[in-house]
Amino acid sequence: MRLLTLNCHSWQEENQLEKIKYIASVIKENNYDVIALQEVSQLVSEDIVYSNIKKDNFALLINKELKKLGINEYEFFWDMSHIGYDVYEEGLCVMTKLPIKENKSFYISKGEDIKYWKTRKITKIKIDYNGKDISFYSCHLGWWTDEEEPFVYQFDNLIEDVQKEELAFIMGDFNNSATIRKEGYDYMLEKGMIDTYNIAKDKDSGVTVKGKIAGWDKNKEDLRLDIMLANKEVDVLFSKVIFNGKNKEVVSDHFGVEVQINI
Structure with a gap:
C-alpha cells in the first residue's frame, strides 16, 4: 500500500493551476492507494457542484486532472474546517482508489466557529483493503504553545x-516538529502512536518545512511537521519526502511525505 500526505497551501501558490496538474501527474505516476490532503480550499462565493463541493474545490480539480490523464478510480471525501483568508472555505480531504465503506468528519478543537481560523476538524474514511477494514485520517492540528486551542486537547479528541x-493511519500536518523534544511530537508517541518514519527500512531526512512559512513566521530551522502515524506496528518499506525540489518539484510551502507499507 502506498500513501501520500500533503499540506496543499491551496490557492495561495503561484501558478496554482499548473501545480494542480503536476500533483495529478505525480499521483498517476506513483499510483497512491490513499492520499491525505490539508489546506484544501474553495471560494465561499463559488457555485456548488454537488453536496458541499464547489466548482473550484482544490481536490475536485485534482480529480478532474486525473480523469483527463485516464485515471478514473479515485474518490475523495472533503469537509470544511474554517474560513481562511476571509474568502476561502478551508478544509481537509482523504482521496482513495479503494472502496470507501464509511466517511465522517468531526471537530477536535474547543471552538466550532467556522469563521475562526483556529477551528479544527478532521476528515476520516474507512476502506476495505483485501477484506480488512483500515481507517485513514487527514489532520491539521494547532500548536503546542497555543493556550486558547491547546494541541493536547485536539490530539486527545482525535485519538x-x-x-x-x-x-x-493518522496523516497530516501536526504543527509540531518531530525535531523538538517534550512537545507535541513526543506527546503523540507517548499516547501510543507509531511514527512510520521511525520504523521505515529506507528513509531520508524527513524534513517537510524549511524556514519561514505561514504559522511559523519566525522559523529558521528545518522541521518535520508532516507525519504519518499508525496505531499498530506495520512493515514500512520506505518513507520519503516528496515535492521538495529533489523528489519532484515544489508545489506548496510544505513538502509532502510518501510511504510504502506491506499490509
Whole structure:
C-alpha cells in the first residue's frame, strides 16, 4: 500500500493551476492507494457542484486532472474546517482508489466557529483493503504553545475516535516538529502512536518545512511537521519526502511525505 500526505497551501501558490496538474501527474505516476490532503480550499462565493463541493474545490480539480490523464478510480471525501483568508472555505480531504465503506468528519478543537481560523476538524474514511477494514485520517492540528486551542486537547479528541482493534493511519500536518523534544511530537508517541518514519527500512531526512512559512513566521530551522502515524506496528518499506525540489518539484510551502507499507 502506498500513501501520500500533503499540506496543499491551496490557492495561495503561484501558478496554482499548473501545480494542480503536476500533483495529478505525480499521483498517476506513483499510483497512491490513499492520499491525505490539508489546506484544501474553495471560494465561499463559488457555485456548488454537488453536496458541499464547489466548482473550484482544490481536490475536485485534482480529480478532474486525473480523469483527463485516464485515471478514473479515485474518490475523495472533503469537509470544511474554517474560513481562511476571509474568502476561502478551508478544509481537509482523504482521496482513495479503494472502496470507501464509511466517511465522517468531526471537530477536535474547543471552538466550532467556522469563521475562526483556529477551528479544527478532521476528515476520516474507512476502506476495505483485501477484506480488512483500515481507517485513514487527514489532520491539521494547532500548536503546542497555543493556550486558547491547546494541541493536547485536539490530539486527545482525535485519538479518542481511533478504534484499538482496527488498523488506522493518522496523516497530516501536526504543527509540531518531530525535531523538538517534550512537545507535541513526543506527546503523540507517548499516547501510543507509531511514527512510520521511525520504523521505515529506507528513509531520508524527513524534513517537510524549511524556514519561514505561514504559522511559523519566525522559523529558521528545518522541521518535520508532516507525519504519518499508525496505531499498530506495520512493515514500512520506505518513507520519503516528496515535492521538495529533489523528489519532484515544489508545489506548496510544505513538502509532502510518501510511504510504502506491506499490509
